Amino acid sequence: MRRLSWFNTVSLTLGFAFLYIPMIILVIYSFNAGKLVTVWTGFSTKWYGELFQNEAFLNAAWVTLKVAVISSTFATVLGTMAAYVMVRGGRFYGRTLFSGMIYAPLVMPEVITGLSLLLLFIAIGLDRxxxxxxxAHTTFSMCYVSVVVSSRLVTFDRSLEEAALDLGCTPFDAFKSVTLPIIAPAVISGWLLAFTLSLDDLVIASFTSGPSSTTLPIKIFSAVRLGVSPEINALSSIMIGIVAFGVITTSLMSKRAITRRQAEENKAVQ
Structure with missing residues (x-):
């Protein structure tokens, strides 16, 4: 095992410190008893109670969660279909244009995407x-799902599908029974990526949201412009805790699955 050099150690330490020290400070000051977020006056959890009584934040959180679940589901379905066409469709007329339209949102500035969608909704008379x-979230997150699923389909062993077809399966049954279960980790990863992008989006949502559909990032941004309150620290700490719990849980599940797979392989060898 190679040991880390002093340069790598210092670089990693500074990098992690730059990323996580502000978060640690934010979590600490979310338990501050005073209203000033930069002056420690004592330990208290009252701001968490105030947060759960704030209807504006709760409504924004509900809208954000609802939008994220629905848009990520639609994006996963459409992105998987687009990836399947790109990988399995072969050469067809308009393939270059189709692939360019799929990948364009990856490099398109969010301001341009949000403004163009706003003009579209105004032109067709759709109220925000x-x-x-x-x-809007389905439109820009679908391409991310397509990229993730395409990378898995490229390395997929098509002989498994051919075997299912030889045994009497229709193409749809072969996809449902063979292909989809194998690429399911990529599909789930694409859904989680789209879900995260939707939760975090501010620019596109600010163009396409209406007065009764304020998302949590927009609400936080509007509140911060008037000054950082302890409630925002408490809300941010809860979000950090949820993300940390999800990451740790996923890592433990992956590690357990790898351990179980290795145990099964060792048992098969014996």
């Missing part, structure tokens, strides 16, 4: 609200 945010 939860529906427009869902459509």
């Amino acid at each position: 609200g939860t529906l427009t945010i869902v459509l």
Whole structure:
């Protein structure tokens, strides 16, 4: 095993410190008893209680969660279909244009995407609200799902599908029974990526949201412009805790699955 050099150690330490020290400070000051977020006056959890009584934040959190679940589901379905066409469709007329349209949102500035969607909704007379945010988030997150699923389909062993077809399966049954279960980790990863992008989006949502459909990032940004309150620290700490719990849980599940797979392989060898 190679040991880390002093340069790598210092670089990693500074990098992790730059990333996580602000988060640690934020979590610490979320338990501050005073209203000033930079002056420690004592330990208290009252701001968490105040947060759960704040209807504006709760409504924004509900809208954000609802939009994220719906848009990521639609994006996963459409992105998987697009990836399947790109990988399995072969050469067809308009393939270059189709692939360019799929990957364009990856490099398109969010301001341009949000403004163009806003003009589209105005042109067709669609009032801005939860529906427009869902459509916008589905549009820009679908390409990320397509990239993730395409990378898995490229390395997929097509002989498994051919075996299913030889045994009497229809192409749809072969996809449902063979292909989809194998690429399921990539599909789930794409859904989680789209879900995370939707939760975190501010720019596109600010163009496509209406007065009754404020998302949590927009609410936090609006509140911060008037000054950082302890409630925002408490909300951010809860979000950090949820993300940390999800990452740790996923890592433990992956490690357990790898250990179980290795144990099964060793037992098969014996």
